[in-house]
Amino acid sequence: MEITDNYLNISSIYQELSLKKSQLSNIDKKENEKSTFEKNDLVTLGEKNYDENDYQRVLNKFKNKDNEVRTHEQTHASGATTTSAINYNYQVGPDGKLYAMGGSVRFDTSIPENSQSAKVKLEQLKKASSSVSSLSGADASIAQTANLNKMLLESLKQGFTYEN
Incomplete structure (x- = not known):
């Protein structure tokens, strides 16, 4: 019984890890789709970044x-x-x-x-x-x-x- 419980716990941990990796991969994919201009030169008019x-x-x-x-x-x-x-x-x-x-x-x-x-x-x-x-x-x-x-x-x- 103990072996089965450990197996289920390890399996659920791997499942959660896989889900998190998938989410991170989607975030990375969206970041890569942004142009260099959007990443580095985005100007926000509502905030002052200078004195x-x-x-x-x-x-x-x-x-x-x-x-x-x-x-x-x-x-x-x-x-x-x-x-x-x-x-x-x-x-x-x-x-x-x-x-x-x-x-x-x-x-x-x-x-x-x-x-x-x-x-x-x-x-x-x-x-x-x-x-x-x-x-x-x-x-x-x-x-x-x-x-x-x-x-x-x-x-x-x-x-x-x-x-x-």
């Missing part, structure tokens, strides 16, 4: 940097002749919009043969590259090169010769 103050602070940093970069590059472009449109480097902000995080403008650096025109153009390049409040390395390099070329033109005008 609103942090979100605004980060968003304001993106907006301020965008404004600073655009003003910087437009100041350069307005000071001298350019060879192309302003080129911006963008980054996606927390609101999903693109914000300028850097930029560049290509100046026309060709030197006219007329020494007076060349002097005027070099002065424009110098002013355009150094007209912003915070100079980048490229800005300083262009201003320095324009200034050196202007000095070279002036010395040539005064009759100095440079031989190698």
Whole structure:
């Protein structure tokens, strides 16, 4: 009798285990059917997963940097002749919009043969590259090169010769 009772107990335990495995298998199957987007990127509008103050602070940093970069590059472009449109480097902000995080403008650096025109153009390049409040390395390099070329033109005008 004892053997029969043990057999029934073990049998019922295995039956329950089998039922639980089946239930877990169904749950796993449903999880696998969900797309990666649903699993990882589900947005619940009723719950806040972020601090609103942090979100605004980060968003304001993106907006301020965008404004600073655009003003910087437009100041350069307005000071001298350019060879192309302003080129911006963008980054996606927390609101999903693109914000300028850097930029560049290509100046026309060709030197006219007329020494007076060349002097005027070099002065424009110098002013355009150094007209912003915070100079980048490229800005300083262009201003320095324009200034050196202007000095070279002036010395040539005064009759100095440079031989190698």
